Amino acid sequence: LKTSLAPRDRLSDGQCVCAWSTSTVEVMAASDPAEAHMEQAAPLGPLPQIRRLRVCLLGGTPDGCAFQPGIGKLDIASAFLRGLTADRPSEADPILDLGFDHGVFERAWWELLTLKEVLEDDHDPVIARWGIGPLSVWDVEGRLRYDRRNPGEATPPFDHDPTEDCASLCAGSASKLHFGHKRSPGVLRPFRESLVAAGHDISALESVQQDLCKIAKEKPRELVRKERPCQGILASFARYSPEVGDLQGCGTVFLHVFAPESRPLGCQRNVAMLYAAAPNSWTHRGQLPGTFLLALSAAGSNIARLVREYNRLAGDQPAPEAWERAMWWQTDLRAQVEYHFCDKSLRIERYFREKIVGQEDGWLDMEIVKSFHRLVFSGVSVQEELLDCLKDSKCVDTKVGEDGKAFVRRAGGKPLPDLGESRKRRFGGGEVPWGKRRSTNSDDPTCWDFVRKGICPRGASCRYVHAAPGEQPAAGAVEGGAAPSAEGAPDAAGGDPAADAADAAATADMAATAAAVAEAADSGGVVAQAAQALGEHLREVGLFPEACAAQSGASAAAAGEAAAPAPSAAESAAEA
Numbered sequence: 001l002k003t004s005l006a007p008r009d010r011l012s013d014g015q016c017v018c019a020w021s022t023s024t025v026e027v028m029a030a031s032d033p034a035e036a037h038m039e040q041a042a043p044l045g046p047l048p049q050i051r052r053l054r055v056c057l058l059g060g061t062p063d064g065c066a067f068q069p070g071i072g073k074l075d076i077a078s079a080f081l082r083g084l085t086a087d088r089p090s091e092a093d094p095i096l097d098l099g100f101d102h103g104v105f106e107r108a109w110w111e112l113l114t115l116k117e118v119l120e121d122d123h124d125p126v127i128a129r130w131g132i133g134p135l136s137v138w139d140v141e142g143r144l145r146y147d148r149r150n151p152g153e154a155t156p157p158f159d160h161d162p163t164e165d166c167a168s169l170c171a172g173s174a175s176k177l178h179f180g181h182k183r184s185p186g187v188l189r190p191f192r193e194s195l196v197a198a199g200h201d202i203s204a205l206e207s208v209q210q211d212l213c214k215i216a217k218e219k220p221r222e223l224v225r226k227e228r229p230c231q232g233i234l235a236s237f238a239r240y241s242p243e244v245g246d247l248q249g250c251g252t253v254f255l256h257v258f259a260p261e262s263r264p265l266g267c268q269r270n271v272a273m274l275y276a277a278a279p280n281s282w283t284h285r286g287q288l289p290g291t292f293l294l295a296l297s298a299a300g301s302n303i304a305r306l307v308r309e310y311n312r313l314a315g316d317q318p319a320p321e322a323w324e325r326a327m328w329w330q331t332d333l334r335a336q337v338e339y340h341f342c343d344k345s346l347r348i349e350r351y352f353r354e355k356i357v358g359q360e361d362g363w364l365d366m367e368i369v370k371s372f373h374r375l376v377f378s379g380v381s382v383q384e385e386l387l388d389c390l391k392d393s394k395c396v397d398t399k400v401g402e403d404g405k406a407f408v409r410r411a412g413g414k415p416l417p418d419l420g421e422s423r424k425r426r427f428g429g430g431e432v433p434w435g436k437r438r439s440t441n442s443d444d445p446t447c448w449d450f451v452r453k454g455i456c457p458r459g460a461s462c463r464y465v466h467a468a469p470g471e472q473p474a475a476g477a478v479e480g481g482a483a484p485s486a487e488g489a490p491d492a493a494g495g496d497p498a499a500d501a502a503d504a505a506a507t508a509d510m511a512a513t514a515a516a517v518a519e520a521a522d523s524g525g526v527v528a529q530a531a532q533a534l535g536e537h538l539r540e541v542g543l544f545p546e547a548c549a550a551q552s553g554a555s556a557a558a559a560g561e562a563a564a565p566a567p568s569a570a571e572s573a574a575e576a
Contacts, residue, residue, distance in 0.1 A: 047235065047257055047314035048271040050307055051164035053094040055084070056155065056187060057101045058171050059278035059296045071289050073101070077108035079131075079293040083300020086133040086331050089143055092311040093304065097166070099155035100147040113139060128342040129395055131297055131335030157191045158264040167255070167272035169303065174249035174277035174284070177213065178206045191273075194264045204230035205256065209238075209275065213252045216240035221325060223309045232262030237310055241302040243332040243378050244295050247279045247287075253302050255310055276303055290345050294374070297335055301328070329378075330389035336374055337386065338395040341410050343417040353416060361413050363399070366406035444469075 059076045084096060098105040113136075115129045138144060147155045158168050170191045173180065179195065179202050180188035195202060208229040215224045216238040225237045237255040244251040254275040264270045279287060279295050305328060312319060320328075339345055346353045355368055366383040369375065380386060383406045390398050390408065398408050447464035450456040456466060 047310075048165050049311045049314045050094050050167045050272055052097050052162065052166035053274070053303075053307060054097045054099065054155070054159065054166060054168040056099045056169055056171050057104065058169065058276060058299060059292070071292055073104045074108055074111070075289075075293060076296060077101075077104045078112060079296040080300045081105070081108055081112060082131040082133065082335065083297040083302075084304050085135055085138045086131065086297075086301045086335065087304065087308075087328065088134045089138055089141060090308070092308045092315070092317065093143070094167075094307055094311070095143050095145060095164075097145050098147065100149040100153065102151065106146055109139075109144060128339070128344045130338035130342045133331070157187065157194050158267070158270045160265055160267065162267065162269040165269055165271045167274055167307070168270070169274045169276060172275045172277045174247070174279060175282075176206075177209045177249055177275075177277065195273075198232065198258070198262050198264045198266075200232045200262060201230055205233070208233070208236050208256075209254050212236060212238035212254060213240075213249075216252050221329070223306065223313070223319075232259050233257065234259050237306065239302055239306040239309070241298055241332075243298040243329075243336070244302065245279075245291060245298070245374060246377055247284050247291075247295055249277045249283070250279050250295055250299065251302075253299070253306050255306055274303060274307070288349055290339060290349055291374075294336055294339055298332055301332060330385075333375065333378060333380065333386065333389040334393055336378070337369060337390060337408070338393060340369075340372070341396050341408075347417050347419060356409075356416060359409075362409040362415070363407040364409060366398075366408055369408055 057073065057077060058080055112132060115132065149155065157170065159166060168191075170179075171187050172178070173188070179192045182189070182192070184192065192202060195205070208226065211229075212224060212226060216222075217240050220240050220242050223237055223239050225235055227235045229236045234257040236257070238252055240252045242251065255272055256275070257272045258264070258270065260268060264273075276299055278299060279292055281287075284291075309320060311317075340349075340352050346356075351372070352364070356362055356364055366386055370380055370383050370386060375386075386408075387398055387400070387406055390396055393411075395411050396408050397411055397413075398406060400406050445465045446469050447456050447462055447466050449458075450462075450464075450466045451468050456462050
């Protein structure tokens with residue numbers, strides 16, 4: 001700067017400042033062209049408020065990339081709606097325009113409203129009562145709308161003719177925080193195509209998201225921003241929520257406000273786009289279903305609060321105060337504790353179930369709850385914080401002992417769910433029990449084809465034992481494919497002994513009749529020769545005579561036949 005100002009020291013102070021400013025811009029342009037563009041750009045101007053938020057099913061995209069084993073679309077939509085409606089709506093909250101997904105949003109919302117109204121029930125509901133916010137306020141004010149479409153159609157990423165300033169939610173990738181490529185499946189490709197058609201630089205936008213993610217993690221639960229980060233974007237915002245969990249790429253939500261000349265579809269009402277990612281079974285391996293559902297609920301809360309804070313900023317309203325942020329945090333903590341004590345969690349997750357077993361009246365020490373890794377990651381340090389957030393809960397009870405220790409239990413001392421009770425699903429307005437899943441064991445040596453059908457199609461090449469579990473293989477049967485004798489076959493198949501004896505007698509009668517007919521009618525011996533050739537072929541492949549002997553019950557005849565050097569013509573005809 002001294003070198004650049006030395007030839008101009010005879011200028012006035014204002015001219016010197018101007019020369020210093022110009023020199024500064026030139027240095028920035030030489031070092032970083034993008035930052036030079038930010039300095040030379042026009043003023044930011046007023047930001048548009050988001051009046052309507054188009055929401056897709058985060059965590060349940062059509063390509064299935066975010067599905068978690070054991071979690072259905074109804075569970076996904078329910079958890080996501082719990083987070084979006086966790087706080088009481090205000091003027092800064094937009095109307096939620098829920099995308100079309102075969103009515104899953106409508107059913108999930110109806111189930112949540114039913115749970116809100118019904119406090120006691122004779123049976124466990126399909127959706128557990130955890131993390132439910134002021135749903136009635138959202139419903140009465142009509143803040144949820146649904147996109148109606150025909151089966152097979154999908155909600156487009158942006159509206160062609162919106163009536164209000166709206167933003168669209170893009171369900172992105174947790175591993176890379178990118179917009180995919182031109183052949184990407186799911187919702188990423190239509191979003192990418194819309195942004196490219198509007199003139200946006202996808203690579204620059206992805207770089208902005210990577211930078212904002214690092215900045216937001218340094219300031220959790222606060223709104224961070226970048227003004228004019230790239231061409232076509234007025235400002236980009238991000239908010240990081242630790243309550244989502246230690247899941248790569250899932251804790252941060254991004255908001256990009258489009259410049260008027262770069263809005264998708266050429267419509268001035270499409271003012272912004274949100275980008276969020278849900279956990280999936282590929283990027284986040286080994287996660288329990290509870291981790292997945294709680295992350296979706298926390299992501300929904302993070303999205304709602306990001307848009308709320310942005311609308312306050314765009315509308316020149318004061319930022320949320322400390323007490324309001326503390327209430328948001330307590331709401332997320334209450335949802336986590338309520339889920340871990342609900343029936344759904346206690347049936348499939350062992351941690352809290354093993355801790356509750358044996359406790360007097362189900363009271364669990366609050367220190368055990370506080371030390372749970374999800375709550376530690378959320379920043380819980382003392383048990384008083386949990387007592388404050390659970391004082392209004394309808395799913396758990398709390399108490400403080402004389403020694404100052406705090407305890408928590410299921411509401412009303414409700415016992416633990418019975419693991420032997422079959423799960424239930426709602427069908428046709430009634431309750432239908434689920435069928436029990438058959439457990440498998442890779443160490444089981446039993447050939448179940450032989451046990452169920454009485455014969456193994458693999459024959460001598462089978463690697464398993466041809467006998468029922470707990471029984472010894474019959475005489476002549478070896479591990480690896482040999483069939484048992486006639487006495488063991490009907491019992492191994494699980495049939496009725498009387499019916500098997502009748503079938504064996506009928507089979508013997510049919511064989512004798514066939515032999516007599518063959519001897520009487522076949523004077524030239526052509527049929528007898530063909531029957532003999534067929535019998536020899538069946539012996540070579542291992543399907544005869546043992547199988548027929550097992551079905552007929554004539555083990556002695558089969559043994560004698562095996563000892564004979566060659567069957568007669570009549571016997572061959574009977575075998576055929």
